[in-house]
Amino acid sequence: MKIHDLITSTDELAALCERFASADFVAVDTEFMRESTYWPLLCLVQISDGKEAAAIDPLADGIDLKPLLDLLTDNEDVLKVFHAGGQDVEIIYNLTGRTPHPIFDTQIAMMAISQSEQIGYSNLVETWLGTPIDKGARFTDWSRRPLTDRQLEYAVGDVTYLAKIFPRILKKLIKTDRGVWLNQEMERLADPEHYAQDPGTLWHRIRAPGRNPQVLGRLKALAAWREREAQDKDIPRGRIMRDETLADIASHPPKKQADLAKVRGLSNGWKDNDIGKRLMKVVDGAEPLPGDEMPERKRGAPLGKEGALVADLLKLLLKIRAREIDVAARLLARSDDLEQLAAGVRREIPLLEGWRYEIFGRDALDLVEGKLGFGVENGRLKMTRISEENGPDASADDEIGQDADLPTPDTDESPEQSERA
Structure with a gap:
């Protein structure tokens, strides 16, 4: 793979992106500071199409990132490949108001072909390529x-490795018919x-103190x-x-600015500084939350003790x-579901x-509706289909924990990945 020197000019960047515009995919990664x-x-910004790779310096004097951003957000013919790409996509959105599309995330993809829910990049590389990554540069001042x-x-290694791993993951997804x-x-x-x-919706991310409209409005x-x-x-x-x-302030609003000095988490200076004045103006002017904005109550009846046991059985299944x-x-499912x-x-x-x-x-629903039960036979868990007329139907037993009938692993996978699959 050809590795370019650090790209610091718009002309170099435009030439690179013109070549990548005809690629099947590009692997993308970013380094940023936000502490x-x-x-x-x-x-x-690092990018590779599997044949060449480059790092791009957004801080270089006079560089215009438009050729790169157009490639990532406007070119629908090129698949953009990330690993745990949420923050990378956020940065691109902040710069353009658009997101990369179509998109593929290898961390998400691994959920469909392994039990890994949030596999880290270094583990991904070691699993598929058997290559350890030097993490020493990860926390440097970029x-x-x-x-x-x-x-x-x-x-640059982040995208060169990713460009090698992505086709293998894709091949496995196709082979197991799990891409959908x-x-x-x-x-x-x-x-x-x-x-x-949207500042007006961010309160949803904060644990709401009850359902009082006045409190939620504040x-x-x-x-x-x-x-x-x-x-x-x-x-x-x-x-x-x-x-x-x-x-805490929403639940127990101070009556005057001087009371802010008593609020846990605020310094004494809030009692007479400008930001404290602005805060009190917001508290005093807050309206009760309208009824159509009230958070939805949890659907379904309260679980109760028996329902909690059923939920535990579903989690076991x-x-x-x-x-x-x-x-x-x-x-497959989340605990709330x-x-x-x-x-x-x-x-x-x-x-x-x-x-x-x-x-x-289907099996989860059958378990809840009494059509499926658990049993143990010879030390192994079994699930049993239950006939409404005749009770447990032994002929309908399905052994749980048996080897899945999946295609054999690719021969070019690492031994660890083959063992997982």
């Missing part, structure tokens, strides 16, 4: 110039709404105010105020099924739709 800022500072040879080697399982997850990753920072107003303060100052929102402090077919349990099923909900649950229903949902 002390609200907006992440993009320090480096904003400092000049970049060292070690930093550049580490950074990932469509919804990939589209969610590319959804611009996921990255839009929480919404305070969360929006904090976000705007953080954006204006370009500092992390937690540097303005922690979530716990925000929720999920764990066994995930191990049986070598897939991440979270891809199982609890809703145990509480009697039968609509708008992902595990009762599409491929999830065929792979897991």
